[in-house]
Structure formats: C-alpha cells, structure tokens
Amino acid sequence: MPIPNTIFVLTGAGISAESGLGTFRDTDGVWARFDPMRLATPEGFAADPVLVHDFYNHRRRDTRAASPNPAHAALARLEAGLAERGGQLFLCTQNIDDLHERAGSRHVVHMHGELLRARCTACGTEPVWHEDLTVATACPDCGHGGGMRPDVVWFGEMPKHLEAIDEALSEADLFVAIGTSGAVYPAAGYVAQARAFGIPTLALTLEAADNAGMFEATRLGPASATVPAFVDEILSGRA
Incomplete structure (x- = not known):
C-alpha cells in the first residue's frame, strides 16, 4: 500500500x-445501565429535564476530570x-x-456534538459550557431561561x-x-x-x-x- x-x-x-x-454499547456500557429513551432523546428531555440535566452534569464532570x-x-x-x-x-x-x-x-x-458546549433551544447559540446546566439556566446570548440543553446529538436527531x-x-x-x-x-x-x-x-x-x-x-x-x-x-x- x-x-x-x-x-x-x-x-x-x-x-x-x-x-x-465509559463506552455505551458494551454489556457494561452506559446504555446497559441507563435508559437512553429517558436520557438521550428530545422527548425524554421534554418529559423530565431535571433528570436529563443531572445525567449530563455528572458526565460533564467526569469529562473534565479525565485526561x-x-x-x-x-x-x-x-x-x-x-x-x-x-x-x-x-x-x-x-x-x-x-x-x-x-x-x-x-x-x-x-x-x-460536544458535551462541553450548551445549546439554546430559543436562539440556537452554542456556547462553550463547562459548568452544570439546570432548568433555570439562562442563555448568555438571548437571555431566555429554561431552554438550555447539552449540545449533543440525541437519538432521533441528525x-x-x-x-x-x-x-x-x-x-x-x-x-x-x-x-x-x-x-x-x-x-x-x-x-x-x-x-x-x-x-x-x-x-x-x-x-x-x-x-x-x-x-x-x-x-x-x-x-x-x-x-x-x-x-x-x-x-x-x-x-
């Protein structure tokens, strides 16, 4: 060659x-321990944003701690x-x-997508984000509150x-x-x-x-x- x-x-x-x-699809991977439909879909986020934010906040901390x-x-x-x-x-x-x-x-x-970015569902901005997200987090660009989500591609998204x-x-x-x-x-x-x-x-x-x-x-x-x-x-x- x-x-x-x-x-x-x-x-x-x-x-x-x-x-x-952690990997995702191994027998001991993330999706063997957690329900992806609740944690990694737009519908799951709409149903329980507190749960989804908690999951990704923990993953964000793990990422920051990894080398x-x-x-x-x-x-x-x-x-x-x-x-x-x-x-x-x-x-x-x-x-x-x-x-x-x-x-x-x-x-x-x-x-x-990137775990250390967030996305505003109101204006679409994707700022770098290393801290926790909550349902009260306001967009740094448009000021809209409650519409910030992790900037990751969920099941069903392109x-x-x-x-x-x-x-x-x-x-x-x-x-x-x-x-x-x-x-x-x-x-x-x-x-x-x-x-x-x-x-x-x-x-x-x-x-x-x-x-x-x-x-x-x-x-x-x-x-x-x-x-x-x-x-x-x-x-x-x-x-």
Missing part, C-alpha cells in the same frame, strides 16, 4: 475508555506529522468529550457536519476506525463508503466491531498500544 498522505480517522468510545470514560491517553496523543502527533509533509488528517469523532483537543489535535469534527465528512472521506487515501462499535449509523456505514471509493480500510479496536467484516485489515488491542504503533508506521514511512 502506498504511504497515505490524506487520512480519515473515525474514533468512537473505545479510544476514551482507557481515560476512564487524554497515548492514543489521543498519537493522533495529535499524526496530524502534525502529516501537515509537515503537506498531508492532512481529517479527525472525525463520535465522542462528545474534548480529549482529542486536550491532547493537541487542532482540527476535530464532532459529529455527535448528526452534525455530514456534508464535510462525506467530502473528506471521498478525498482520503486511507480510512481508519478506532474504538468504534460499528453499530451506530451513519458512522458505521463509512467503511462501506470508503470501500466504494476504493480507499483502503483499517480497524484498530479492542474487539471486533459489528461491521468488522467490511474492513480490509483489523488490528486488535487497546487503543493506547495500537494507535501509537500505527502512527509510528505512518510517520516513519513503513505503512
């Missing part, structure tokens, strides 16, 4: 698991290394934490940045999925999309994902080991 110059990387909950942030791990750091190194030789990393994440940014990644596309993601995928030399379940669409379909474009595909994952059969190559193991090794290969020209 020629050394790729433009790489599309998709990351999922598995890359942040080693930082202490990037070697996998996050390796991807930041890959971004810088590709840029130095005129290449590009398109880093698309399903994660709503900010560990990629804190590891040094400069361009991160959050297709499922993921963000889909046009930019499709364009970047069509231009990539290599598609890599890291720590993804392969069960959540449209992200789970990107490997098929890449294959249709003739782009080589690679999965770096702790265990085989639901769509494992679509990948041309898979490397099993913790992200903190497989991702730095992969990045070393790319930047040294051994890919």
